[in-house]
Amino acid sequence: MKNNKNLKVAIVMGSQSDYKTMKLAEKVLKNIAINFETKIISAHRTPKRMYDFAISAKKNNFGVIIAGAGGSAHLPGMIAALTTIPVLGVPIESKKLKGLDSILSIAQMPKGVPVGTLAIGEDGAINAALLAAAIIANNNSKVKKKLENWRRSQSRSVKKRPS
Ligand code: RP5
Numbered sequence: 508m509k510n511n512k513n514l515k516v517a518i519v520m521g522s523q524s525d526y527k528t529m530k531l532a533e534k535v536l537k538n539i540a541i542n543f544e545t546k547i548i549s550a551h552r553t554p555k556r557m558y559d560f561a562i563s564a565k566k567n568n569f570g571v572i573i574a575g576a577g578g579s580a581h582l583p584g585m586i587a588a589l590t591t592i593p594v595l596g597v598p599i600e601s602k603k604l605k606g607l608d609s610i611l612s613i614a615q616m617p618k619g620v621p622v623g624t625l626a627i628g629e630d631g632a633i634n635a636a637l638l639a640a641a642i643i644a645n646n647n648s649k650v651k652k653k654l655e656n657w658r659r660s661q662s663r664s665v666k667k668r669p670s
Contacts, residue, residue, distance in 0.1 A: 514570025516543040516639045521576040525599050529575045535636035539653040550582040561589035571639040577601045580612040583622040595635040600628040
């Protein structure tokens with residue numbers, strides 16, 4: 508890793524069809540001013556692209572990888588097998604099983620290669636970005652402040668009474 512202070516986040520996803528969910532992660536990272544790169548990488552359709560990305564992620568200065576995948580969702584686990592950079596998996600809501608297939612595939616990693624699994628769909632994408640920010644914040648005080656501001660503004664946005 509070149510510079511511990513300026514680690515980037517990678518947002519990868521198995522298909523163009525995942526982008527409507529994963530773009531919410533981009534939105535949060537933009538808001539917290541974290542550098543990121545977004546790519547389509549499929550474990551089964553573009554295995555070489557996945558391999559090349561994962562083995563060069565450290566030298567490319569990525570500090571966290573967010574991987575969204577749906578169905579038989581092996582992308583996060585396969586990337587995690589190839590690098591020790593923390594991998595956060597976002598289970599995409601699949602058409603047939605509403606994301607139950609995705610979340611079980613991502614969460615049920617056998618011991619030895621962990622993937623941090625978030626909620627199915629949009630909530631998962633947003634929380635993956637917030638968790639990535641929290642990991643980056645450990646070594647980056649600017650990001651830490653931005654994340655704390657984000658939380659404060661969320662609290663302020665909650666009305667005291669329903670209307
Ligand atoms: C997975 O298959 C992708 O992550 C996507 O969620 C799912 C369906 O892909 P498409 O058939 O829409 O390209 O690899």
